[in-house]
Amino acid sequence: MTLDDSSLQKYGFIKRETLGSINIDPLQTGGLLTEAARQALVEWGDGYSVCDFCGGVLDQIKKPPIHDFVHKALPEFLGCDEARVTNGARESKFAVMHSMGKPGDWIVLDGLAHYSSYVAAERAGLNVKVVPHAGSPEYYLDPEGYGTAIEEVTKESGKPPVLALVTYPDGSYGNIPDAGKIASVCHEYEVPLLLNGAYCVGRMPVSAKEIGADFIVGSGHKSMAASGPVGVLGVSEEYAPIVFRKSVYSKVKEVELLGCTARGATVMTMIASFPEVVKRVRNWDQEVENARWFSARLEDMGFIQRGQKPHSHDLMFFEAPGFYEISQKIKKGRYFLYKELKERNIHGIKSGLTKYFKLSTFGLGKEKLGVVADSFEEILKKYENV
Template identity: 75%
Template sequence: MVLDDTALKKFGFIPREPKDAINIDPLQTGGKLTEEARHALLEWGDGYSVCDFCGGVLDLIKKPPIDEFVHGILPEFLNIDAVRITHGARESKFAVMHSIAMEGDYVVMDELAHYSSVVAAQRARLNIKKVPHNGSPEYMTEAELYASAIEEVIKTTGKTPALAMLTYPDGNYGNIADVKRISKICHDYDVPMLLNGAYAVGRMPVDAKKLGADFVAGSGHKSMASSGPIGLLGVSEEYADIVFRKSPTNKNKEIELLGCTARGATIMTMMASFPYVVERVNKWDQEVENARWFAAKMEDMGIIQKGQKPHNHDLMFFEAPVLYEISQKAKKGRYFLYKELKERNIHGIKSGLTKYFKLSTFQVGRENLQYVLDSFQNIIDKYKT
């Protein structure tokens, strides 16, 4: 086969931009690799690297210590009975839905659920019942409305939903719903509860048994300083044999995981970063304090934090009428903010957004956050003079 040389020149090593910017993108702040993970990425990047040590079950590899990590450390970390590594939180959610529910069953989920939760349910051929939030300015998911949603499903179908799911926190406003109350309501109806912790596991303490979660989905590349795609799935003992059932023909392969999931660089970077992840989870109170401090300073400039107050997570949503007003007159229009921030080496607010945007303060630190605040003020002053 002969390929065009011009086309081939587009490939090879491609440097990433921006490389050293202050990053406030909610999708990226929790996924930045540690130095140990960067070394692991080089050491274990070959496609066969971990598979060389596999005797047939990936998560039972003794050396490197994947077995101890998956079956010992992670269940203790989440306080749940069984854990498996997956390709991401969405794969974790699908595995639960596909194994727990039958085609046509209902899953109840919050209105602010990530699109991947909806797609996972659709892929499993399930119906969806949404639990509404309370609207602006809080956009909070009310626990009691889970009972209403479950009752509506019972009234419509004659049976309870197969599953309930809560996004913890939601990916739009960073709200932390009353998961204990929601799980209690679900269990009163004998409905198991899945916690989508893509922005929680690896950032903040998550105790599945204390919260009442039967299942926990986590994201390594969003929140566990891992090279993605990678995630994890925690399952309580009651449902472990269902979710992790094995193939009748390939007896050591778990069906929902298609035998094997994340391997090579992904799992090795997760393990390499894990001591640091545990350390930062133990300092979560400081992250919340930084987020609240940052939000208050933004509001002093007329940029209003929407959602739960006082805020309990690093992910925040802002309404910025002052920036929107500038965008109506600025030469670069609605792209002015992105370009002004880029000139100041700040990355994370999507190009074209001025009136509404979200960001994260996670692991940015007070000094850099102050620089971000000063930059917003300088931009406002620049266009108001």
């Protein structure tokens, strides 16, 4: 191709079709910008904007208060000794895995772990041992499974895994595992634990210290109302010198962060949203109540919520026999639900899904959740006699 005017026409400013819809995609509900973040985005949008204020170390910038955010607010918020802002939760996980292990070592992770935990381990050259869950309908994760997995790794490879990881909650069912117990089990074997909190940090109260996790990972774009890609990483005193080791070439630069990470709109939107994020976390009980209320409404329609029940997170997985039956009866059936919802300005259930889908109720409030539940009911009714 040639980069002429005609071929360039498709680039430039592009409208976002889903803007303004009720979005129940779990990827999106916790990443919607606050008004303060929206302002920060415009203010700090240019390239490398915060570097105007940098003396050589991003997290030492005093004004804007990146230093205090990273070294005071974040450790308090995450319940850890040392924290950094990264380019995302997966980048945080990779930094830990790459620091803690070397190629050929093993990591233990839960059977509901996000694909990016596997890929991060693979990139670091680590072998993966999975702690199985109990399967449908609860997908329960037995903390003792970590002990078994660690023993298996030790037996098979001659040494314990370099790290264990638990997804808290997982991104499929929104299950909250007993991370405290898992930490105890791992520590019995002297295996450090990483808590992948991409769906918890910024949504619900969590403290690495209270749980006993050695590492905690969060996602700015998923759960902290920040413009992505951006994440956070909290580390205990014990492992901070390993993960945040300095370069032999540039004494102030941290190797695993490649010197600098989020240094423009991403970190500034995270900081902008932070006061509201702290507040919304305090409102978590209401979010859980909303999730349960919504789940109950869907169960009244004959849907079945998979995963923990009663549920303790906004991310939920449903089996929807009513929708599935419709899809079997009509032409191009599997796309009807996406279209019907789109007409009602509701986004977030992937096109083509009808029988099983996940969604999130986070931050929507009962009014919008009511609109979604009513729409589900309407759609079921519309096709009742087809």
